Amino acid sequence: MPAPATENERSFSQTVKAQLSLRDLILSGDLKPGDRISELSMVERLGISRTPIRMALVRLEEEGFLEAIPSGGFAVKAFSERDIHDAIEMRGTLEGFAARLAAERGVRNSVLIEMKQRLAQLDELVGQPTLTVDDFSQYVGLNGQFHALLIDAADSAVLARQIDRALNLPFASPSGFVMVQAMLPEARQILTIAQDHHHCVVRAIEEREGARAESLMREHARLAHRNLQLAFRNQGTRDLVPGAVLIRKPVPARY
Incomplete structure (x- = not known):
């Protein structure tokens, strides 16, 4: 017992x-x-x-x-779009550093194999002719696993703690706005770009290209901000953003 x-x-x-x-x-x-x-x-x-x-x-x-x-x-607390952008940038900077460490220090073969397995699963999902809400929900889980493996690949407990803190910032999660894409006509294009980033960063890590791996993950994080901007185009998609009620609408400029 x-x-x-x-x-x-x-x-x-x-x-x-x-x-x-x-x-x-x-x-x-x-x-x-x-x-x-x-x-x-x-x-x-x-x-x-x-x-x-x-x-x-x-x-x-x-x-x-x-x-x-x-x-x-x-x-x-209420949040501005700038607050959210800063949270996303913070997460991207830390994940970029994780990718750089992984590339420069080398990665355990078991971790690389797992990352490639997640890539294959994501490829199969993204490659489907049509994507349902359930597909996007599955993408969220696989995407979260891929990002967790990237942090594991860096093999730095200090960095892992900082990334964990950054992920707790409102709207900073790698999958924070993925479900919104189920309602966006640009969904396929954004997912394709995100998946290409995933493949490129794994290749950069394998080839020990630290600077390239870091740059790719920072750019990858910015897709979340692009999703947010697309979601805010109308009230229907805005309401799909988790915690949208906390986000202040920008005040129109006066001339």
Whole structure:
């Protein structure tokens, strides 16, 4: 029989549960930008004790979803397109460095084999005559696995921790806007470009071309910003962006 969970393990589990529940409330729009969040109100709403709620609020502030209020408590934060662009650039810079390290240090053969297996699976998916929402959902999973393998290839615990922190920034995930593509006429072109980036970066890593591998991953990350711009062309696709309610619409310039 497994040993019973310790008090610290139970507390950690409750904190994670609170963090995920609060993040879902924010991304779904149940908690809107500017809404004040107090520990007591969330204790009642989520049925989780006060200490895990307090820790979850601190973590969500670190992730950028909340901002501390001088008088106490937290408020849901709004984001500009520039904020999102910066988060994507941060992730691209770190993933680019991971690709460079992988190329310059060399990669375990087992990791390269796994990366190529994911490439083959993505090729098969992207090469289909038509793509359904389920196909895009499958792409999200495979794409996430490929990016995780890239980080593994760098073999740097320090860098992996920094990338993990960057991925927690709102809208910075490699697959953050992929599902939006299911509604975009440009979907096929963007996925084809993204998959070509994947192939090229694996080749660059194999051939020990560090600078090229780094440049490719930075450019690859910028596809997410392109997806965002396309999604914002109309309200229908804008609403498909996870957490779109948090994104401020740009104010039209006055002349």
